[in-house]
Amino acid sequence: GQQVMQIPQYQHVQEGEDFTTYCNSSTTLSNIQWYKQRPGGHPVFLIQLVKSGEVKKQKRLTFQFGEAKKNSSLHITATQTTDVGTYFCAGYIQGAQKLVFGQGTRLTINP
């Protein structure tokens, strides 16, 4: 079946360091979405990437969608303690009209 793989599973950084999580799909995606889930909370929508090669920025967060629309990355510059949480990518499978979530990357930060 359709799979979306996300790495790393865990990442621990010092505050101020950068952080990147990667997402790869076994199939071409219609779009990819990124969500953040704080500990004890629910996923919160961050962004959606649709176009091949698309790059979007939200302050210190940079999102990329690969040329083949099979991979994506989220990069956080100069992490802050408020960035703590689990970041999920979710690929939209157009034929199935559903999101397939990656395993998530849990980010912890040492202040």
Place this chain on the structure above:
Amino acid sequence: GAVVSQHPSWVICKSGTSVKIECRSLDFQATTMFWYRQFPKQSLMLMATSNEGSKATYEQGVEKDKFLINHASLTLSTLTVTSAHPEDSSFYICSVRKQGQETQYFGPGTRLLVL
């Protein structure tokens, strides 16, 4: 965005009882709602797609007779966990999707603990 509520936010029940969870879309009519389950430190697993006025579409491996879904109106979908057992303890989250869009907006989730 969209405002989605879930009720209850958490529930503890005895093994063998049934639990109903409500998902409401508060600021728009949602023809499609989704139900997910998330075990601790794991990803979200889609259980079923709930379509207003028709039968839900269940993912492979999800028992439709155990997880009853009713999407009776454009703003409300319910998930009933029938004869709950300890292994059903999980975080159940619904999401809604606006017609014509692909972004999903999640509810706050319901934590179920079956003793």
